[in-house]
Amino acid sequence: MGDPRDPLQPGERAPDFALPAVNREGSVGLADLSGRPFLIGLFRGLHCPFCRRQVMRLAEMQPALHAKGVETVAVINTPLARARLYFGYRPLPLVLLADPECRTHHAFGVPRAAFLPEGSAEPPAWPGRTSAAQFEAARINPEGLLPQPMQPMAANPVLNARDGFALEEDDEAIFAAHGTQLVGHYLVDAAGVIAWTHIEAREGPHRLCYFPDAVEISAAADGLRG
8 A cells, every 4th residue: 555665865866757847848857957956846736725825835935945046846746738727827937847647756755645444453554554534533724724623635625615716627537546645845956866855744644734834945955055
């Protein structure tokens, strides 16, 4: 169950990848980013309102990171045409890439939650062998966005309704195929070596949708100069 590898750690080399760009022509990959540090955020699809917000926050950080010599990249688990339609109305300065199969997430070792069969006697272990009861008991309220702490899956429609966001067929398909994918942030140095990581919900499902803030990301970028 779950992904076969652990998340890549500082000191390991970033994996090779190349993905179609949402907000420019052609594709962008590791080879195009080499020689300069970059922060890459690997997100769920547009169906996730928390991920949509974090992509926007990374875009807001892009000028400050650029001033530190760091490129900013966001990978969204959404088909290219759908992502281009959505972000065509929300232009972003960062490099935005589409990965509908989560191949880059897997290459970096970002986990996904997987559930034990009902009635299993195996002890749950988040995230690769979680139980339905463990997941259902989780309550989240990142940044106080919700009126009260809510079960993670119940929180999504609340925020989507607030945003006026209606899932389209592509979003429903991605949610069905990759809805339990977690999110990862990696800072990669100019030599292609990972310098810092943040994996969503390492502590358990009660930390779902909590992502690094500007202070944490900025401190990690400053650490590249140390």
